[in-house]
Amino acid sequence: MNFIRFVIAAVIALACTAASAATFPSRPIRIICTASAGSPLDAMARMVGKLLTDELKTPVIVENRVGGTGTVGMALAASLPADGYTLVTGTGSTSFLLAESKSAIKASDFLFFRGLQAEPSxxxxxxxxxxxxxxxxxxxxxxxxxxxxxxxxxxxxxxxxxxxxxxxxxxxxxxxxxxxxxxxxxxxxxxxxxxxxxxxxxxxxxxxxxxxxxxxxxxxxxxxxxxxxxxxxxxxxxxxxEQIWRGLLLKRGTPPEIVDRLNAALDKVEASPEWKSFMTANMQVPMGLSSAQMQQHVETEVASRREFMAKMEGSKK
The missing domain is CATH 3.40.190.10 (Periplasmic binding protein-like II)
Known part of the structure; x- marks a missing residue:
């Protein structure tokens, strides 16, 4: 009897997820920007928000949550449902945050599903x-x-x-x-x-x-x-x-159908003349990585940054 109930519950959950993905988005989307207004990351987030609003036919609102090299904004995003309605910005600096041994934010908390810009030091x-x-x-x-x-x-x-x-x-x-x-x-x-x-x-x-x-x-x-x-x-x-990246993260557990929907919309954003003009004006280059490649890129980066930070700690002793 318990097994039957479990199966029924699983079927209902899958049906709800499918229905949710099919109607996504049905309310405003929020992009949490982990940098201050006027920064390159903020400029990227606001242009993405503007163009996604046009593409998804729903408001995409940018909200700045600054502090702790991204910790404040990422912690907020991690506390919210994995439903695709909250995106959070990430950068190459995020890899250093995730590499910290005492960090409350883990790479496993997020999907690094979209890299949008690359820029050297x-x-x-x-x-x-x-x-x-x-x-x-x-x-x-x-x-x-x-x-x-x-x-x-x-x-x-x-x-x-x-x-x-x-x-x-x-x-x-x-x-x-x-x-x-x-x-x-x-x-x-x-x-x-x-x-x-x-x-x-x-x-x-x-x-x-x-x-x-x-x-x-x-x-x-x-x-x-x-x-x-x-x-x-x-x-x-x-x-x-070395180049620093800027992009968007989703909470891990976001339904694949919704991730695909957002990626498809972002494909059109990146192909638009307005986005290309923005990139040129801000002297940025595209990353051109798939979601899987972006995920691997960040995981590799976190490992190299962890080694660097361990050496920095060792040099202080």
Missing amino acids: SMAVLASSPFKTLKDLVAALKTDSSKVSIGGFAAAGFHQYVLYRLQQNAGFDAVWVPFNGGNQAVLAVLGGHVDAVGITPSSALGQIKKGEIRLLGISAPTRDKNFPDVPTYKEQGFDVV
């Missing part, structure tokens, strides 16, 4: 800086690292990881000065508080275009078409290739 200095190339900066660090200050967003985050890779490759020591955001790092180098900053180029587009800041190099695999005059790290003799 760059080493930026004032236009008046004596450092004209990345080799100049590295030479100064190898001579006396105490006289060269380097900073960027977050402690043990993406940009510090890129610097760590550069240190390994070139053989020098450096002290990292963390800031609460890429914008603050840009202001710090403009104010002469640090000599160089590791940033995504989109964090300082205005200053780059005005000629106030110069990029010494980017960590892309090849020259970025948006910055054709900026050599890669690899071109300058440093085998460092």
Whole structure:
């Protein structure tokens, strides 16, 4: 009798899930943005929300929940039903959060179902800086690292990881000065508080275009078409290739039919002229990964970041 009841309950649950997927979406969708308003991640989320609203014929609302390098927003998303009505932004910085041994947020909590943008790190200095190339900066660090200050967003985050890779490759020591955001790092180098900053180029587009800041190099695999005059790290003799991603996450357990529906809508978003214009204006490149490939990409990334963070912890002892 209990077995029959279990089967009936399972059939009812499947029927409800199928009915829910068939009518999805039937109410507004929320995108929780884990970065502040005006940031590159926020700009991405708002453009996605606007175009998804048109595509799904239902409001898609962006809500900023900032704090803990994404912990606040992700914790909220993890507490809500896995029904496709709550999406949360993720970035390459999310991989560092998930790599923390004491993190309350686990990779198994989410589906990393969509990567939308990829952008390299760059080493930026004032236009008046004596450092004209990345080799100049590295030479100064190898001579006396105490006289060269380097900073960027977050402690043990993406940009510090890129610097760590550069240190390994070139053989020098450096002290990292963390800031609460890429914008603050840009202001710090403009104010002469640090000599160089590791940033995504989109964090300082205005200053780059005005000629106030110069990029010494980017960590892309090849020259970025948006910055054709900026050599890669690899071109300058440093085998460092890293890019930060931005995308969308769903709570694990979201019905596959709903994931497919959202992916199909996002396919159309990415193919739209408005999205392509947005990407060009913000100097971003698409990731072009399937949901399965994106999931594997993040899992591999988390493993490499966990190793880096363990070394950072070890160096403090």
